[in-house]
Amino acid sequence: MVSGFGPALRGWRERRRLSQLELAIRAGTTQRHVSFLEGGRSIPGRGLVLRVAESLELPLRERNGLLLAAGFAPGFPETELDDPSLRPVLDGMRRLLDGHRPYPAIVVDRYGVLVARNDALDLLFEDVAPELLEEPVNTLRLALHPKGMAPRVRNLADWARHILERLTQEIAHAPDERLTALLAELEGYVPAPGPPGPDHLGFAVPMRLSTSAGELRLITAITTFATAADVTVSELKLETFLPADAETAAILTR
Numbered sequence: 001m002v003s004g005f006g007p008a009l010r011g012w013r014e015r016r017r018l019s020q021l022e023l024a025i026r027a028g029t030t031q032r033h034v035s036f037l038e039g040g041r042s043i044p045g046r047g048l049v050l051r052v053a054e055s056l057e058l059p060l061r062e063r064n065g066l067l068l069a070a071g072f073a074p075g076f077p078e079t080e081l082d083d084p085s086l087r088p089v090l091d092g093m094r095r096l097l098d099g100h101r102p103y104p105a106i107v108v109d110r111y112g113v114l115v116a117r118n119d120a121l122d123l124l125f126e127d128v129a130p131e132l133l134e135e136p137v138n139t140l141r142l143a144l145h146p147k148g149m150a151p152r153v154r155n156l157a158d159w160a161r162h163i164l165e166r167l168t169q170e171i172a173h174a175p176d177e178r179l180t181a182l183l184a185e186l187e188g189y190v191p192a193p194g195p196p197g198p199d200h201l202g203f204a205v206p207m208r209l210s211t212s213a214g215e216l217r218l219i220t221a222i223t224t225f226a227t228a229a230d231v232t233v234s235e236l237k238l239e240t241f242l243p244a245d246a247e248t249a250a251i252l253t254r
Helices: 002-015 020-027 031-036 046-055 059-067 084-099 121-123 139-144 156-173 177-187 245-251
Strands: 105-108 114-117 207-211 214-224 237-243
Touching: 002 031, 002 059, 020 031, 020 046, 046 059, 059 207, 084 105, 084 114, 105 121, 121 207, 139 156, 139 177, 156 177, 214 245, 237 245
Parallel strands: none
Antiparallel strands: 105 114, 105 237, 207 214, 214 237
16 A cells, blocks of 8 residues: 555646655655655655645545555545535535525536535526436536537637636646546537637636526636535535626526
8 A cells, every 4th residue: 555655646746846845845844755755765654644635735535545545544534415414514505505696506516516506597507408407417517518508608619618727727636537537528519619719818707698588697706615624525616606797687686
């Protein structure tokens, strides 16, 4: 088990573009010790593994992976969403969703799977193929699938770029085979992105969505639970849709 720690540590360090010295300073050790750890000449203690993982800003799932590679048990639980111990967390999220009305809001997991939503989302999901709304609902697929929201997104090229760029950054930060496969699937739904259009504002690009109530212009804000000590909770995201103009706010309020 320990033999896998060195390559894993080196891989994460290089992915974060840190030198051995920079990592050593962050983790409170020496460059020589980091070198010995990566080369398998030193066996890390549990505390050092956790300090190194924190210094590398690893998500909790990846911190558990580094602990396992070093021969230790995972340090962070991964609780099922239907476990009673998570009920207070989910109840709090649902209160946030209800409080965001009349604007749409969702809670999704690491892979974009819908965990909870408010009823303001109905307007966004109208005319979506029923099979895309069967459990588990993947909101990223729903956004870009030809039978999903994509035909009604007026600025699909810019909105797709926004989604694909965000997912690409998440994979770069913490590689994941399932996320990589999802990215490949989503890329197949939209044409290869060209130069950014006039509405492209990075992550603030508004989605222009045609609905039965009129065109909506929405921007999104994403909240994560940074202090979570549970893998499942740490990977949940609260995504709120905000009106980008007065007309959108009026439509949603009506």
